Amino acid sequence: MPKHSPLSPSGAECWLTCPLAAWWPLHSGRAEDPKPSVPALRGTVLHALTTVCLDNGLRDVLELPAAVLPDSPECDAVNTVLRAAWSIIDKTGGEWHTEQNYQCVGPIYGTADLTIVSGQHLVVVDYKFGKTKVSPIRNKQLGLYAIGAAKTFGITPTRIDLYILQPSANWPVVPWQADIGWIKELYNDVNTTLKNAQHGDKPEPISGRHCYFCPVKAAGKCPAHNEGQTYSEGVPLSIQDFDDLDVD
């Protein structure tokens, strides 16, 4: 399996909205990943630390040798995620998997931070250590992981819970219980987008807030962006209204 999926689950909001963002990576090769920024590297380190703790049954990052630990605020962030992750694992039961790679739809694959399977109940958890709030509601990245997990474990889920664990977001840890109809719709949308991108002519770009993290823009290959017609700054699409989440 190549290192990168040509269309990443984390970019699904972008390439499911703009046909050029889906077409270009399939025809020109995925844009080279830019050198990771300091916040991106920080996120990678904290993800790894969280996974090390879960895989070793640790409920507090401070149980690790001090020599491998980052500064205290970073440990606090990992512990916030750990507490939530363990509580979801304990509550759900069943088997759980960290850093599981899933073939989602066609050539699209990606790695889910934490997946729990309990009978036909599937839970997908993603950690975000950035400051930009991300909602689990109709979150296409998590929806794609759920599709891949259902295939991998050979289940037909009757309930799918999607969680984002984000220390900086400061909201109660509650899942979005995904509508199974929405998951089916997502699967169909992705298949249609792939078919059009694989077999159609080069499409026109459609710009909007989904442009924020677009790799085509980053590679300087989007005519709309080059003419100053896309969002290069401002609020990314991931910020949504959290009022839809039911807090028990």
Ligand code: SF4
């Ligand atoms: S930057 Fe260009 S290619 Fe990327 S999503 Fe926006 S309009 Fe589409």
